[in-house]
Amino acid sequence: MSIKYSIAGYCRISVDEEMDRDNTSIENQKAIIADFVKRKFPDSTLDFYEDRDRSGYTFEQREGYQELRKKMLRSEYDILIVKDFSRFSRRNSKGLVELEDLRDAGMRIISIGDNIDYPTYDDWTAIQFRFLINEMPVTDTSKKVKSVIKRRQEEGKWICAVPYGYVMINNKTMQFEVDEPAAEVVRDIFDRYNSGWGYKKIANYLTDKHIPTPRMCEKMRREAKGEECKREVKQTWSIITVSEILQNDFYIGTLRQGKYRRKKINGGEVKQDETDHIVFENNHTPIVDYKVFALAQEQLKKRTTSHYRGVKKYDNVYSGYLFCGDCGSPMFAMSRNDLAPAYTCGTYHKRGTKGCTSH
Missing domain, CATH: 3.90.1750.20 (Putative Large Serine Recombinase; Chain B, Domain 2)
Known part of the structure; x- marks a missing residue:
């Protein structure tokens, strides 16, 4: 009798179609993961999370992954499965740190294409090598793009x-x-x-x-x-x-x-x-x-x-917390040594009395 796991499948497609020509279909990634789960974990549940047109170089700009990450850190899932590690991350340093964070949260991570099941089989050297290989196309493309732009600028x-x-x-x-x-x-x-x-x-x-x-x-x-x-x-x-x-x-x-x-x-x-x-x-x-x-x-x-032009000289501890009671605009700190610490209406700052009053 097989163990019932709660599994999350993560899929991503990059903005760069040329770099992603072997992984251009989110549906293809889902099919591979679903088939793998059906064979290896037949009694388990599977939920998919995806990010379309998102770079693999950062995690912050991926809405789908950020939603999944919160749930993984809350131990709502037992296993994370990706088609291969290039879908997970294309940045060596951040990808490895993220992998360790998930491991510490009790997650098991499986990369089908890389034949890695971590930390069940703790082959950290193989994982590092995969991440290093996955990062190379990104850095290479970045250098080429910068070179082309520089030449066109000149x-x-x-x-x-x-x-x-x-x-x-x-x-x-x-x-x-x-x-x-x-x-x-x-x-x-x-x-x-x-x-x-x-x-x-x-x-x-x-x-x-x-x-x-x-x-x-x-x-x-x-x-x-x-x-x-x-x-x-x-x-x-x-x-x-x-x-x-x-x-x-x-x-x-x-x-x-x-x-x-x-x-x-x-x-x-x-x-x-x-x-x-x-x-x-x-x-x-x-x-x-x-x-x-x-x-x-x-x-x-x-x-x-x-003429005086505002230069921040003093700590404005209430900046970002005060709003005008009439127009709702953020209040601006008055950074002047000839005035007592004070804040003025942002609309008044921009438009004068035509917009609001100084308060």
Whole structure:
């Protein structure tokens, strides 16, 4: 008489179809696991968990696995079965640590394709070797992608996105053109700033005129094409958006690439020093005249040195906990040595009295 186990089958398909050409079907993985369970554990129960279009390099972004993991750590399952360890993880270090955590929680892990049943047969060396082999395609692909992007950047070809005022007309060939209605808004922002207006005043003006924000424009374009856009967008212009537009030399026809680099696979991006940027002047149709842009940069420097700009100097212990009782916006700490510790309404910070009061 066979023992009745509670078994979880985990299946994953990667974003990279070329890397996953031997495992392109979630259904195929399920069939292999189900057949294995039917033969080896005929009286046991089997539940499936899956992740589609998810990288094997991290665990955090896999919703299916995260749900399964909680249950395994609560001992709701006895055995975890995967088609092979490449479905479980393609990162050597994290994959091995995760495997040990599951083992310590009392889980038995079976990889059908690798012929491993851990810790029933504790062949840790074989497991390490499999994980090392599985990680190699990911790191190799990452190097190749970085190399291709770097070469295209140096040739002045790689453009992953265009700023507000331009629109991409062909994503494959990276062709873009001026979006004239938005371009007029960009010119207006520069003109008003050069005439003495500040970020907040310009943002309030654009909001009051019901001019769509950059993200609103993007959402409307996608919906006009019949594409679904679940991303939430705000109807109010922000100070940061106005500031970024005023500092972007893309508007004078300059293509500046390599501004960021990724430290590690699936990691965050860090800013590069300006000396490391790849710059092509007169690369495309400008929206703003060079003299207008240069004047704006002079104004930016003058106002930055002559006016206070918030710098965090003190511990803001209540940040993230306080919200405005009227508009619901998060409260911002006032980091100034001439004021007692205090917090102000976030909407007021962005829009002034047109949005809320300081409280």
